[in-house]
Amino acid sequence: MTDTIQQIVSDLTTRARAAARTIAAVSDDQKAQALIAAAAALRAASTEILAANAKDMAAGVEHGLSAAMLDRLKLDPARLESIAAAVEQVAYLADPVGQIIDRSERPNGLVMERVRVPVGVLAIIYESRPNVTADAAALGLRSGNAVILRGGSEAVHSNRAIHAAMIKGVVSAGLPADAVQLVPTQDRAAVGALLAAQGQIDMVIPRGGKSLVARVQEEARVPVLAHLDGICHTYVHAKADPAMAEAIVVNAKMRRTGICGSTETLLIDQDYPDPAGLIGALIDAGCEVRADDMLMEIDPRTVAADEEDWGTEYLEPIVSAKMVSGVDDAIDHIAHYGSQHTESIITADDAAAKAFLAGVDSAIVMHNASTQFADGGEFGLGAEIGIATGRLHARGPVALEGLTTYKWLVHGNGQVRP
Template identity: 85%
Template sequence: MQDSAAFASLSGALGSKTMSEDATQIVAAMTAKARAAARIVARASDAKKADALLAAAKALRAAAPTILNANAVDMEAGAANGLSAAMLDRLKLDDSRIEGITSAVEQVAHLADPVGQVIDRSERPNGLVMERVRVPVGVLAIIYESRPNVTADAAALGLRSGNAVILRGGSEAVHSNRAIHAAMVEGIVKAGLPADAVQLVPTQDRAAVGALLKAQGQIDMVIPRGGKSLVARVQDEARVPVLAHLDGICHTYIHAKADPAMAEAIAVNAKMRRTGICGSTETLLIDQDYPEPARLIGALLDAGCEVRADDMLMELDARTVPAEEADWGTEYLDAVVSAKMVSGVDEAIEHIARYGSQHTESIITNDDTAAADFLSGVDSAIVMHNASTQYADGGEFGLGAEIGIATGRLHARGPVALEGLTTYKWLVHGSGQTRP
């Protein structure tokens, strides 16, 4: 509520200025404070940062009733505004999810500090010693939708990696985000680090996003987490580096030599465990020589999944519906899967290359040669063998919380956690050398 009061006060002081001008001034003030805080956090000790996150986790637990009340307001508004079931699932908090958020913050606190890590070291013939050392990126802007857990995850990862963070959550989670942010800041301040190390943009004016994206020299990296339209806007308008996470059009390929029981269990889990997450399988590819395709399709249908199938697979079960061309490139985030018969590993790889988003793909097979071909031939951030794509998660990778799954090729790829929020600098140690 302090954020709202501050924004109202600032808006009144600015008088007749437009909301766009207000947002620009708000962002400029926030980035200046973030830059000052970043210098402090970058030099904070491992123990200091860990203590701050443990204190933040304690504050989150204590604030659970407040957070749940705030989330109930968001859920009611979301239902009234016609949010989809998948979006409401992303938005919803309960005791278990709050405990999960809190535990993720604690896990980040216990991770090794990447700042100061020597990546490599060499000595030149002239005696100069060259070291590449991890350092924080600086000031991060995280722009996200729906999931209030991102508020805690981003704050924790940013702080632990020595960065200052500016958070801009979606309007559908505004009350939840404010409650989580307040608890995080309470813990951070108790541990002696500046409140400005983690700031939440106090306005939902879309102009604030534009101001963040154009803050050259003030923000060092922008990370979008949300739907295609958000990411597209960030990539189109950003004047600062972007660490992008596009669609999660994930594939599970059932090879001819897959164990049927394993294939069925993984396919159902990969689609239906949680349909609204980016690691959910959206397309099932089945080898034409796989012995039990009807059983596989039936298992998904029995689990409540709509199967949009190609002509060959439609013949196996009357409950399927015909797939259209658009289905192969659709991220459903719902209990819907597209399914296609392929002639082998090569066609599976070709299909993924054409329609996929380079997120996460899995092959189910007992043939090590086929698995090796798939793992080397698929150019995605995460490629799996005999595992559910639902494991595409920083916590499952042992990285603690994650800021997202990066699907690009530069800086970081796959689950982005602490190391992905650092860069490096060169340290050169001499003993009086001068260059001839």
């Protein structure tokens, strides 16, 4: 790692820390107005942003990016308007900063309060989606944090244009430009410097593929908020309504196969009356079903699953399917192969649902609902920075509240400790 890269990151974090102190003290209304101005600036700069994106798209084609990667990278007027509207939406969300989580009075008269405060300085490391530049900036700013953004080289021109427009809006509302900084170099050493910035950065949030998230989790010397895989399960219990089960299973897998909340493994109870209906509905919808021996006998169009399939996040129209002997067997399978993201049980049996909801240790556990609802907007949280699958700080969709921590406020009237 060069001294130059270290100096760049040191400068970014020093300026971010100063900006974080300023933002933490500004009013809710001023933060909201800054985001409204940022959204207006994005719309005003649409020509420049789309031209920058065209450069990234041309480079992506030249370098052989996949169709899926190019689709994530591509901006058009409708997508840009959606980005601006999402920033505007964050402006109207309730501000978590200053919220009293709980309050109690001790026998000696001391009043104890836990109050939400910003985390401080956030580093967001992400890949080819330029919308993350705007989303991360908006969520970080609204929750009172300073943000350092490091986007992927595939979207470098798009990210710079979006960032420039947003900063124009933020500054017009009286907030510091250093509230949202974009790392000015695409040198990979900058990522390593950010991950090593213990004491300068308070939390790192990776958004991208498995290799990026794995690198961040392996190298970071600061807390990380992330999920590595979205190996989500849908378990169809013996007492599931067949019509409901079929509708949910097809939606959970096929609505959007490339999102982290897409079901990757279907577990079917051995006493469920119509496993053939579930397998057939998936295949008819264009999904490849990689099945265990029992399910392969039901539909010859299935493909044999191997051990690797149970731990694979396909992100395409492929699902692994297995017969299980009951709730406990389903829970055991999820515990062994899952990624603690999102799991769902389909059943009319309340006792079975209760056992599943209590026994599965994932960030999101559902009953009679599609795993595709694993999304901050569907949870009523507005925009999200991602789905966290760890056990500390935040779990599930991470929005404004997940970008805060708390401090204790103690109110006395002269008490001294005996």
